Amino acid sequence: MNRKFFIVANPYSGKGKAQAALSMLKKRLDKENFYYAIFITPKSEILDEFIEENLFTDTTDVVVIGGDGTINATLNALRGKDMVLSFIPVGTGNDFIKTIQIGNDLSEQIHTIIHGGERTIDIGICNNRKFINGVGVGFDGQIVHDDLRSKSIFSGHLKYLLLVLKILGSYRSRKFVYYMDGQRLEMNLILMAVHNGTTFGGGFKLNPDSKIDDGLLNICTVGRISYFRRFFNVGKFSFGTHGRLPEVNFYQVKHIRIETNDALMAHIDGEFFGHPPFEITVAEKAQRIRVKR
Numbered sequence: 385m386n387r388k389f390f391i392v393a394n395p396y397s398g399k400g401k402a403q404a405a406l407s408m409l410k411k412r413l414d415k416e417n418f419y420y421a422i423f424i425t426p427k428s429e430i431l432d433e434f435i436e437e438n439l440f441t442d443t444t445d446v447v448v449i450g451g452d453g454t455i456n457a458t459l460n461a462l463r464g465k466d467m468v469l470s471f472i473p474v475g476t477g478n479d480f481i482k483t484i485q486i487g488n489d490l491s492e493q494i495h496t497i498i499h500g501g502e503r504t505i506d507i508g509i510c511n512n513r514k515f516i517n518g519v520g521v522g523f524d525g526q527i528v529h530d531d532l533r534s535k536s537i538f539s540g541h542l543k544y545l546l547l548v549l550k551i552l553g554s555y556r557s558r559k560f561v562y563y564m565d566g567q568r569l570e571m572n573l574i575l576m577a578v579h580n581g582t583t584f585g586g587g588f589k590l591n592p593d594s595k596i597d598d599g600l601l602n603i604c605t606v607g608r609i610s611y612f613r614r615f616f617n618v619g620k621f622s623f624g625t626h627g628r629l630p631e632v633n634f635y636q637v638k639h640i641r642i643e644t645n646d647a648l649m650a651h652i653d654g655e656f657f658g659h660p661p662f663e664i665t666v667a668e669k670a671q672r673i674r675v676k677r
């Protein structure tokens with residue numbers, strides 16, 4: 385079958401690195417005589433609807449040049465169409481691709497897009513919206529919320545890290561009421577990370593043992609923790625060694641329901657996603673992606 389590429393490029397992701405990536409990808413696709421179409425994303429709350437409207441039905445390969453938010457919008461635009469997703473990560477955090485092998489630089493990543501192998505991965509679903517990496521509720525939802533509104537002389541990852549430190553020093557634990565595979569729990573938590581992937585926030589490996597094709601969601605909860613212990617242990621979350629802390633618990637489930645609480649903020653694949661209630665499940669082996677052979 386002749387392959388047809390549809391390229392979704394976000395000019396805003398990661399301070400505009402998409403243009404250079406797009407030029408190089410176009411050159412390589414031209415050289416190999418592939419058909420392709422390009423969609424440059426507009427700033428919009430309904431990005432997935434714009435992508436879906438422009439997607440040709442005979443597309444075989446959808447390439448995302450952007451960060452996790454652009455991957456999320458593209459994934460939701462596919463609405464079950466059987467197309468292979470591949471990635472050039474030019475976002476700020478790029479947390480999802482830390483779970484897979486696509487190559488370390490632009491040239492290798494383009495090689496993977498054209499000549500890579502296929503892998504079929506699980507997809508999470510939260511209140512009918514799909515996610516590829518995860519949903520964060522509590523502390524990291526608050527960061528995404530505040531990041532959207534804060535003005536700073538810094539930008540990108542540095543702005544994000546400064547916000548993490550600021551909120552780390554003030555965020556209080558909140559009551560979570562939730563059902564994991566039907567079992568009711570009620571806990572005061574700083575955060576709950578529900579993952580298909582492993583990492584949030586550009587490198588915090590909250591669920592280091594998560595696998596993207598095991599049919600399960602990995603959950604990390606962090607309970608009430610003193611301000612001193614937060615700052616002292618924050619590095620452990622980057623290395624994924626926080627499991628030794630008594631405030632941390634890990635779970636693997638197929639379904640979680642988090643009850644209504646307007647004091648809890650959430651994000652889905654790094655995009656602000658409001659407040660619970662959330663009904664979160666996993667669709668096993670639901671999406672083909674392109675990875676390094």
Ligand SMILES: Nc1ncnc2c1ncn2[C@@H]1O[C@H](COP(=O)(O)OP(=O)(O)OP(=O)(O)O)[C@@H](O)[C@H]1O
Nearest residue numbers: 396397398426427450451452453454475476477478
């Ligand atoms: N043309 C555009 N101008 C401004 N914003 C845009 C444009 N196109 C898309 N967006 C916004 O970009 C956001 C997604 O950015 P994306 O997540 O891909 O990059 P990032 O935030 O730099 O990376 P990451 O999520 O990996 O940290 C969405 O909120 C979307 O509305």
